[in-house]
Amino acid sequence: MDKYWRSLLFIFQNTPRLKPLLTKRYIDVELRSVYATKLRAASKGWSQSEKFMLNLALHLYNESNKVNLSDMDYLDYEHKEVAFEALRIRYDYREGSA
Numbered sequence: 259m260d261k262y263w264r265s266l267l268f269i270f271q272n273t274p275r276l277k278p279l280l281t282k283r284y285i286d287v288e289l290r291s292v293y294a295t296k297l298r299a300a301s302k303g304w305s306q307s308e309k310f311m312l313n314l315a316l317h318l319y320n321e322s323n324k325v326n327l328s329d330m331d332y333l334d335y336e337h338k339e340v341a342f343e344a345l346r347i348r349y350d351y352r353e354g355s356a
Contacts, residue, residue, distance in 0.1 A: 259287075262319050265348035266292065269315035272340045275308045276315065292319055307332040314341055318348045 259267075270276045270285070279285070284297050294316050301312050310332055316323035330341060 261348050261350075263287065263290075265318040265344045266315045268347055269311055269318070269340060269344045272343075273308075273311045273315075273337065275304065276311060292316065294323060305332070307334070307337060311337060311341065314344065318344055 266285075267280075267287075270280045279297060279300060284293050284300070285291070286293075297312060297316070301309050304312075306329060310325070310329040313323065313325040313329075317325040330338065333341060
């Protein structure tokens with residue numbers, strides 16, 4: 259599994275609001291598909307921090323999904339740790355394809 263998938267899945271597995279969405283309806287690892295439109299629809303009514311975690315996961319998977327890093331200010335300590343680890347997974351040059 260590549261760094262794009264690993265960073266997205268790390269956020270989903272470690273964010274309580276996102277974990278229930280880790281289904282084929284929203285993310286199909288076998289087909290290598292992420293259904294961003296469905297995920298964004300599911301996130302209506304969520305808090306700013308929950309939406310940020312979704313947007314960060316989508317951005318780390320595919321940079322055409324935009325994220326505002328200033329919105330990290332909404333995160334509590336635990337979610338910041340998840341976000342920073344996901345960034346390390348995605349951008350760490352030691353992970354292989356620098």
